[in-house]
Amino acid sequence: MTTITETGHRASSGEAAQVLTRVVAPTIGMGVISRRPRMMALAQRLQMDWAATHTLRRLRARNGDAPLFMRPAGRSIAIVLAESDVERILVREADRFTPADAEEHAALRHFPPHGSLSSRGTNRARQREYHEAALETGRATHHLGATFQAVTEHEARGLGELAVTTGGLDWWDFDEAWWRAARTVVFGAGAHRDRRLTELLNRLRADADWAFLHHLRPERRRRFEQALRAHLRRAEPGSLAAALPPDGDVDPAAQVPHWLFALDAAAIVAYRALALLATHSAQRDTVLAELAGNSETVSPYLRACVEESARLWPTTPMVLRDSVGETVWDGASVPSGTGFLIYTPFFHRDETMREHAHEFAPQSWLDEDAPRRPGTIPFSAGPGRCPGENLVLLLTTSMLRGLLRQCRFAVDTPVHLDPAQPLPMTCDNFGLAFRVSAR
Ligand code: HEM
Incomplete structure (x- = not known):
């Protein structure tokens, strides 16, 4: 059999x-594990994700949509260009591809070892089960969902009051309030x-972004681990720490980071969903109508708005898998250990495949009849899919509910989120700010 590199x-x-230079380097430059504010501002100004998707589109037009193989610095890499291959790698033949790819491993070594994405085989399966049990992946709402919602809405109320008093909201205030809620959800009020x-x-996240290049900082890691273990030991009732399954073989301090x-x-x-709702009055009115008649933990339309924010600007722009053992593509053999790179904005914004690719279209997450796009994977797909998805959607919608119920928001920065125009491909959350008034 020919090898893949001997084919077209x-x-x-x-x-x-x-x-x-146009896809990988800018994505790494913006920060894969931790976003860098200055790079994000530059990326927004230059709309770097547009250049990246445009490059991949040209390659697909020229070469067809089979994966495109290359060997930068001796590493065998395949760029995935077809939605059906996204599904093949992540779902249909998921057992032939591992998320524990070399780059992920290098990044995650900056944290306490043995997190699930950086391990393989039995260990990985155990750790995955551990995450699923604690995060209750299979349940629409975590059994502590009402507590988590109350914690998050409480922070949202405080943030809303501050924003109304000062007349504005910026990323840094939002982030502070978010982290107070997040720490309380994970570890409790302590x-x-x-x-x-x-x-x-x-x-540590900033170090992890430099993966292979950054030396390890054992002292920083030790201090983090010490603080983390102290919080975990308390296992405060009503927190995720108290919901961790007892498994002597899995160290929670290695998973919780x-x-x-x-x-x-x-x-x-x-935060980006808030900006979309501030600028799109029709969708905002639908959310407000939903909130007016709903005291449940779930607000389906608002949830769809958050999913849409993650589609438009995916926070995991590169999903990576390494092939395990030899695989065959179009009759040619692909060596074991080849890294398959799925650049998600390319699929999420592909106007040749999906309607409303560049619009804020939350309804598409609710229509049962809308065609399912295997390339739309803000939370990944298959056995590696984010086990925290439902929890994320609960916390984010709680934060937005709390804010939207008490405040009116208008975007106060020069980012163009105009419903009449295609939405920008890159959206710098750090630079986004709002004018705020009481509702
Ligand atoms: C908007 C927020 C989030 C997004 C967009 C997101 C997205 C993702 C994606 C795309 C993956 C899989 C990457 C891959 O296939 O290689 C992933 C994995 C994972 N996520 Fe999330 N995630 C989010 C928040 C969370 C939260 C809040 C938690 C936990 C509280 C969480 C827990 C995990 C874990 C443990 C994995 C690894 C799963 C495994 O090893 O199989 N995520 N997430």
């Missing part, structure tokens, strides 16, 4: 350079004020 699916050196934990986490850094993505998605 091999990128030329010029094409490989384009992928590296962690409500522990900003130091979040600061240490953020520094993943929740903490993922909670940052949730804050970004919620």
